[in-house]
Amino acid sequence: MDRTRPTPGQMLAAMRAANPLVQCITNYVAMNIAANVMLAAGASPAMVSAEEEAGEFAGIAGALTINIGTLSRDWIGGMKKAATAAGKAGKPWVLDPVAHYATGFRRSVTAELVALKPTIIRGNASEIMALAGGPASGQGVDSGDSVDIAEGSARALAKQHDCTVAVTGAVDFVTDGRDAVRIAGGSALMPKVTALGCSLTCLIGAFAAVTPAYPFGAAVAALATFAVAGEEAARKASGPGSFSPLFLDQLSALTDETLDAKAGITIA
Template sequence: MQTRTTPGAMLKAMREKPPLVQCITNYVAMNIAANVLLAAGASPAMVHAAEEAGEFAGIASASLTINIGTLSTQWIDGMQAAAKAATSADKPWVLDPVAHYATAFRRNAVAELLVLRPTIIRGNASEIIALAGGESRGQGVDSRDPVEQAEGSARWLAERQQAVVAVTGPVDFVTDGERAVRIEGGSALMPQVTALGCSLTCLVGAFAATAPEDIFGATVAALATFAIAGEEAALGAAGPGSFSWRFLDALAALDAETLDARARISAA
């Protein structure tokens, strides 16, 4: 049996058998999220309509990701149908609660999705703090709280939801309520590229589809992959514009050996 115990092994396995990832994401993120998955070696499907999202989630070969960035009542219907179908089919799904604290509409949408038991929750520090019931300083989609301040909230949320929780920022934090690690890397240019974080949610879904037996390890592997690709892209970038295309190239060029050699993952 092929081992998938390291991020590099998971990346290699994903490319050998590209998973189909249903990405219900926002209008801003669709293009870059699809390109990120293709560069990494996965196959994206941007299927969100309520009339087909549930059916597609049931027949899709791999996993589902849900991002609430640009909400509408019709999109919520599609999200709920897809999440129910994924759960029924025992497929992992990822929730990205973008700025869920901003309005009652968003808060209610996320509360209803949490009832459907996401396998993984990925957000910035402000989103995770607020999701755990704390007071965050988030403004719109931007986090105004440091990742380390969200670590306690992430642990609590992981235990309550029985899910893996990933808090992303300058140093990422991942926990399942018992285990926890930090992942270093990336670039200060990453937050300046629209929807790059949203595309990371889709990549987490791709890794989860590749290693559903190790959701914690798959989440860590996805974040480490993103971090190393970000470091590499920043080397020749003059700003966020050139960083954006360099990131896709770096992601596509990243191999298993380099990922394992450069990933900086430490117990928390």
């Protein structure tokens, strides 16, 4: 990781100062929590997905995120138009290929979206391994593989598509095919709260919006922000029900100094 680049804390401060508008084409389950996560962290979410306006809006937003969690035919046109428009406008966009291996329909749509050159791809270990063309043990949206097993697939995928790949799990892994880091932290309660991973994808978009030339750093900063906030929230939570609001509070309260002091980032 290039030490001359901004730190995660500096990137958090820059993101909050910019309050970037991020177009979040995400699933029905995630919309509410994703919007709250973005607002708590300091970004401005816009859940704009209709084909009639998604492409136009992508030219206005600072970044785009696409999540295929509750995929339907009505959403595909909006996703493709938004991704195409973001690419033409030089705006970063993030793809979250949720359970893309589960059905032929999902595999086909994901292939079309990957062909539109996402800036960052975020997924769990099974999703990344399958997207790289290898075997995976995922079941629905749940990963059946560990992040460390997926690291080689992530590096290959990043090189193949000239993008940054973020693999999330107990210890996250981020690579752009050249640099790579692991990010520790978070809490075992996080996978027990629905759509936190989807919300993370949106937050990656917020960081990418303010550092479009440094997508690797944007992904690392977003994942570190989640990890530190999650760890802090878990100290006070008694279970997943109390964890969710505490996590939003910790995101809002997190300072750039605390993020840099507590981020568990190591070079891989």
